[in-house]
Amino acid sequence: MDYSQTVLEFIQRSTSRPFGLAGEYLLKADDPLQVSDFWNATYGDKVWDALNSERKFFNLIRHNDWGNVVGWRIRSTRNPSSAPKGENDTIPDVGSQTYQSVYSLPRQVLTSVGSTELAQWISSKEGGIGDAMAKELQFGEIDHIKEVQQEMLLSAVDIVKTSGATTVGALATPTQWRVGDQFWTNSNSAEGVLITAINNTTGVISFTQPDGTAAADLVDGEAVTVKSRQGLTSLDDIVEADGRTVAGASNQNVDVYNQTTRTALAWNAGNVFDNDGTGRDFDTDLVDEAIERTRLYGGEPDLILLGTDQQRHFKQSLQAQRRYMETGDFVVKRGGESNLPGQRAGFQISTYDGVAVFADVDTPKTVDAANAAMGTNIYVLDTRWIEIGVAFTTEYFEQRDPIIVGRLAIFGLFRTTMELKCYDFRKQSKIVDLN
Numbered sequence: 001m002d003y004s005q006t007v008l009e010f011i012q013r014s015t016s017r018p019f020g021l022a023g024e025y026l027l028k029a030d031d032p033l034q035v036s037d038f039w040n041a042t043y044g045d046k047v048w049d050a051l052n053s054e055r056k057f058f059n060l061i062r063h064n065d066w067g068n069v070v071g072w073r074i075r076s077t078r079n080p081s082s083a084p085k086g087e088n089d090t091i092p093d094v095g096s097q098t099y100q101s102v103y104s105l106p107r108q109v110l111t112s113v114g115s116t117e118l119a120q121w122i123s124s125k126e127g128g129i130g131d132a133m134a135k136e137l138q139f140g141e142i143d144h145i146k147e148v149q150q151e152m153l154l155s156a157v158d159i160v161k162t163s164g165a166t167t168v169g170a171l172a173t174p175t176q177w178r179v180g181d182q183f184w185t186n187s188n189s190a191e192g193v194l195i196t197a198i199n200n201t202t203g204v205i206s207f208t209q210p211d212g213t214a215a216a217d218l219v220d221g222e223a224v225t226v227k228s229r230q231g232l233t234s235l236d237d238i239v240e241a242d243g244r245t246v247a248g249a250s251n252q253n254v255d256v257y258n259q260t261t262r263t264a265l266a267w268n269a270g271n272v273f274d275n276d277g278t279g280r281d282f283d284t285d286l287v288d289e290a291i292e293r294t295r296l297y298g299g300e301p302d303l304i305l306l307g308t309d310q311q312r313h314f315k316q317s318l319q320a321q322r323r324y325m326e327t328g329d330f331v332v333k334r335g336g337e338s339n340l341p342g343q344r345a346g347f348q349i350s351t352y353d354g355v356a357v358f359a360d361v362d363t364p365k366t367v368d369a370a371n372a373a374m375g376t377n378i379y380v381l382d383t384r385w386i387e388i389g390v391a392f393t394t395e396y397f398e399q400r401d402p403i404i405v406g407r408l409a410i411f412g413l414f415r416t417t418m419e420l421k422c423y424d425f426r427k428q429s430k431i432v433d434l435n
Contacts, residue, residue, distance in 0.1 A: 072421070116410075157226075185219070193209065234364075241263070279375070287378065299385070300384075398410065
């Protein structure tokens with residue numbers, strides 16, 4: 001067979017067409033079935049939570065029944081009659097201790113959830129999320145306790161970033177406040193300011209005096225400090241003292257419970273290690289000093305609470321110790337929470353000087369004079385003297401009657417009534433003004 005002749009004939013036939021073999025494919029008009037012709041995205045009924053809903057501090061502090069009284073007493077001085085006497089001396093005069101009264105009502109935290117009847121019905125069909133109301137309840141319960149946690153870790157100090165009257169004046173860290181909270185500024189040092197609305201994005205607030213009359217305009221750069229809380233008293237409110245210099249001009253003192261005067265080192269003042277509103281780097285010497293001060297007043301600190309940033313600084317500062325010390329991973333568990341695995345070294349990461357170290361993302365930060373948040377605070381606590389007093393454990397109420405609800409919907413409500421209570425202020429310390 002003459003293969004050369006065959007190839008030649010094939011070439012001649014191919015070149016007689018305008019586009020050759022490739023041209024035949026270019027002229028094809030195929031239209032295969034594609035995904036977009038028939039496919040609609042469907043989503044599973046599971047809802048994943050992309051938010052950090054941890055509540056470590058809430059779990060670390062013990063919860064006790066409130067009891068049958070609303071206040072408590074703290075002994076602030078000893079009986080002065082104790083004294084040595086000689087053989088025939090008269091007995092000492094009768095003396096008495098000094099008792100101080102602390103008063104705070106339980107605080108109520110509410111979370112509302114709901115779904116229309118139509119949404120509830122459709123949610124069970126293909127492509128729905130299943131039981132819509134059940135999903136709302138699931139995440140409503142998480143958000144409810146998260147709100148309790150965050151209220152207990154609000155900052156006691158802020159700064160005005162925009163001058164102005166109500167609906168114009170703005171705070172630097174609005175997420176550290178709640179509607180119903182009251183604060184002091186130098187421009188409102190007589191009656192204080194009541195927050196009636198907050199824009200958590202811009203920091204703009206609506207406000208009046210507590211009696212409803214107009215409050216003086218906020219002044220840019222003025223310090224803002226807590227007068228009272230609508231919600232739970234925060235840890236930062238408790239561990240405070242009068243006479244501190246904070247970022248911002250002409251600061252007032254932080255009130256807590258029924259205490260309006262809290263002289264530094266007095267019975268109702270916490271131990272505050274600050275730097276007059278100016279940031280400084282983390283140093284373990286500061287932690288050592290806070291632990292020492294707590295022990296000086298009879299405390300035995302059992303919890304160091306800080307943010308993830310200071311936890312990182314803690315590890316970095318102790319890194320040099322590891323090469324000289326015995327090592328071994330271990331974890332500290334407390335109140336149902338466990339911290340990150342640490343190194344069993346002379347200075348341990350999971351504990352420091354025998355005190356458990358826990359990082360919580362809700363730990364408050366100090367604000368600087370430029371209205372910017374600095375690093376998180378560090379708290380050295382003796383939690384034997386701090387508790388969550390529970391008046392009503394978390395309750396759930398639901399109403400499905402459209403006549404009562406007033407619309408074709410299902411309404412639910414979570415309610416918790418409690419307060420963060422401190423029985424000894426001087427056994428609690430905090431370190432602020434950290435980078």
